[in-house]
Amino acid sequence: QQQVKQSPQSLIVQKGGISIINCAYENTAFDYFPWYQQFPGKGPALLIAIRPDVSEKKEGRFTISFNKSAKQFSLHIMDSQPGDSATYFCAASMGDKLSFGAGTTVTVRA
Amino acid sequence: EPEVTQTPSHQVTQMGQEVILRCVPISNHLYFYWYRQILGQKVEFLVSFYNNEISEKSEIFDDQFSVERPDGSNFTLKIRSTKLEDSAMYFCASREDVGQPQHFGDGTRLSIL
Numbered sequence: 068q069q070q071v072k073q074s075p076q077s078l079i080v081q082k083g084g085i086s087i088i089n090c091a092y093e094n095t096a097f098d099y100f101p102w103y104q105q106f107p108g109k110g111p112a113l114l115i116a117i118r119p120d121v122s123e124k125k126e127g128r129f130t131i132s133f134n135k136s137a138k139q140f141s142l143h144i145m146d147s148q149p150g151d152s153a154t155y156f157c158a159a160s161m162g163d164k165l166s167f168g169a170g171t172t173v174t175v176r177a
Numbered sequence: 178e179p180e181v182t183q184t185p186s187h188q189v190t191q192m193g194q195e196v197i198l199r200c201v202p203i204s205n206h207l208y209f210y211w212y213r214q215i216l217g218q219k220v221e222f223l224v225s226f227y228n229n230e231i232s233e234k235s236e237i238f239d240d241q242f243s244v245e246r247p248d249g250s251n252f253t254l255k256i257r258s259t260k261l262e263d264s265a266m267y268f269c270a271s272r273e274d275v276g277q278p279q280h281f282g283d284g285t286r287l288s289i290l
Contacts, residue, residue: 101278103281108283109283109284110181110183110268110270110281110282110283110284111220111268111281112281113278113279113280116278156219156220158220162233163208163210163225163232163233164210164222164225164233164235165212165220165222165279166222167219167220167221168219169218169219170219
């Protein structure tokens with residue numbers, strides 16, 4: 068059962084552009100939605116997270132938009148930089164375990 | 178900043194052999210997890226551990242798998258008789274308390290020959 072669907076699989080953006088990654092979930096009991104950033108050879112690192120009582124959360128250049136009725140949430144990376152080139156995973160949880168999306172590889176061209 | 182430490186970074190084992198993957202969670206964290214990521218696939222939950230017992234496990238975590246917190250600092254994952262399909266990156270994670278985020282280690286790449 069694929070509980071969290073993530074798209075696109077990969078994207079290329081020019082430096083200074085906006086990267087947008089979308090996720091959709093099935094289980095309405097999920098109550099925590101984090102995004103993780105992963106560089107090659109490293110573990111996932113928490114980037115930003117949101118709970119369903121909030122429609123948007125912004126931390127620096129990273130913004131999560133959350134649409135509870137559509138069961139969708141997205142990550143926007145503003146003013147993308149070459150250092151943002153990484154794989155991004157959305158996830159959802161209810162209680163202990165995180166259910167991850169398939170990941171999006173973001174490449175920022177200088 | 179405190180971090181989750183995993184050893185070894187790469188483990189190569191013959192099929193059928195036992196393997197133990199080791200993790201040192203962040204020192205004041207109470208909840209511990211193992212996840213795995215098969216090459217090219219998503220990160221999958223294996224097991225969660227709290228108060229010296231398993232609190233939840235996935236269907237992947239069958240009788241060949243076990244976890245242990247042998248002392249106050251280490252958290253281990255043992256695979257009793259490894260199969261080729263156990264080849265993956267294994268991540269340990271920990272969190273301080275309910276409602277806090279999970280912090281991941283850099284993983285152990287397990288290669289079964």
